[in-house]
Every structure is written in C-alpha cells, then in structure tokens.
Amino acid sequence: MRFFALIVVLITGTLLLYATVDMPDWGDPYSPANTHVSPRYIEKTIEETATPNIVTSVLADYRGYDTLGETTVIFTAGVVCILLLRRFK
Amino acid sequence: MGTIEFIISKYNYWIYVLLMMIGFYAMIAKRNLVKKIVGMNIFQTAIILFFVSTGSKKGASIPIIQNGHGDVVSHAVNAAQYVNPLPHVLMLTAIVVMVSTFGVALALIIMIYRKYGTLEEDEIFEMSEILRLRK
Numbered sequence: 568m569r570f571f572a573l574i575v576v577l578i579t580g581t582l583l584l585y586a587t588v589d590m591p592d593w594g595d596p597y598s599p600a601n602t603h604v605s606p607r608y609i610e611k612t613i614e615e616t617a618t619p620n621i622v623t624s625v626l627a628d629y630r631g632y633d634t635l636g637e638t639t640v641i642f643t644a645g646v647v648c649i650l651l652l653r654r655f656k
Numbered sequence: 657m658g659t660i661e662f663i664i665s666k667y668n669y670w671i672y673v674l675l676m677m678i679g680f681y682a683m684i685a686k687r688n689l690v691k692k693i694v695g696m697n698i699f700q701t702a703i704i705l706f707f708v709s710t711g712s713k714k715g716a717s718i719p720i721i722q723n724g725h726g727d728v729v730s731h732a733v734n735a736a737q738y739v740n741p742l743p744h745v746l747m748l749t750a751i752v753v754m755v756s757t758f759g760v761a762l763a764l765i766i767m768i769y770r771k772y773g774t775l776e777e778d779e780i781f782e783m784s785e786i787l788r789l790r791k
Contacts, residue, residue: 569685572685587670593667593709600743601711604742619720619725621721622741625745645759647760648759648760648763651767652763
C-alpha cells in the first residue's frame with residue numbers, strides 16, 4: 568500500500584515538474600498573470616476606491632460579495648464545530 | 657538560455673511541487689487521521705505559495721500605492737512598480753477555506769476519538785467490526 572502510494576506521488580510529481588518547464592519565469596513582469604487584468608486594478612484603485620492598499624481595495628470593494636460569502640463559510644464552519652463537539656445532556 | 661539561468665527562473669516551482677508531493681504522500685500513506693489532515697494542509701500551502709509566486713515581478717514593491725493618501729495624491733501609477741495583487745487576494749480567500757476545513761476536520765476527528773478511542777485507521781476499522789458484531 569505504501570509502495571503504491573509512493574508510486575502515485577512520484578508520477579504526479581514528475582508530471583508537474585515536467586509542466587513547470589513551460590511556466591513563466593519567476594518574477595517575470597510580462598508573464599500572462601501580470602499583464603492582462605491586474606494592471607487595471609493597480610492603476611485605477613486610487614481613483615475608484617481611494618484605498619492605497621490594493622489587496623484591501625480588491626478584497627473589500629471590487630470583490631465585496633465574495634468576502635461576504637467568505638464570512639458565511641467561516642460562520643458555517645464555526646456552527647458545524649459547535650454542533651459536532653457539543654455534548655448532549 | 658544556460659542551465660544556471662534555467663534553474664534560477666524555475667526553482668520556486670520545484671520547491672512547491674516537492675511540498676505538494678510531501679503533503680500528497682501524507683494524505684495517502686499515513687494511517688493516523690491527524691497526520692492525514694496535516695498532509696492536506698501542507699498540500700494546500702504548496703498551492704497557495706505557487707499562486708502567490710506567479711504574481712511576483714522582479715524589482716517591484718508590495719501592492720500599496722505610494723503617496724496614496726494625504727494631501728498629495730498621485731494618480732499616475734506605473735503598474736510595473738507594484739507586484740500583482742490579485743493572487744494575494746484570491747489566496748486570502750483560499751486560506752479562509754483552508755482554516756475552516758481544518759477546523760471542521762479536527763472536530764470530526766475528536767468525534768471519532770470519542771467513539772472509537774483511537775485515531776489509527778486500521779484500529780478504527782477493527783473497533784467498528786467489534787461494535788457491529790456486539791449489536
């Protein structure tokens with residue numbers, strides 16, 4: 568069983584290592600993740616939200632509903648923990 | 657491109673793949689349930705590190721606009737000056753989900769321990785057989 572697990576892990580790791588050859592270089596300013604949509608947030612955040620911290624402005628302003636859903640996730644997890652750990656009687 | 661440059665530009669991904677392999681192996685091969693959960697956490701941490709590293713830019717600063725508030729607010733912002741904020745934001749959400757999963761999993765493990773008195777998978781299986789036969 569352990570041997571089988573090791574084989575599966577090594578196959579997955581090798582495939583991922585092979586895939587990293589095509590990934591953009593570390594710290595490349597012209598990689599696809601850094602060129603398409605993120606410059607727009609960096610340039611417009613002061614104008615649109617008046618918040619210097621871009622992470623905050625995206626989290627709490629552009630993606631406010633997402634953060635609301637996140638708090639729902641935390642609330643659900645807390646309620647589930649209470650329901651599971653409560654001793655009845 | 658030379659070998660050294662290739663290693664320098666890609667070694668961060670290799671570290672994350674290694675971390676992912678450690679977590680994956682712990683999830684599959686370990687018998688103790690707490691060790692399995694810790695393996696899942698290592699796996700998620702590797703993915704979070706991977707996403708955050710895709711947002712880095714060489715020579716860029718943290719994504720907080722300089723002179724962003726106060727009397728002198730500069731509106732001209734060069735995007736190459738700040739690292740990509742979107743991976744940070746999305747991984748913040750992922751960290752929240754990770755912590756919630758971890759908490760609920762630990763609560764479930766406490767319930768299992770209360771019922772079976774052990775956390776090893778094979779012993780839980782034997783105990784469940786014994787409990788089933790006793791009924």
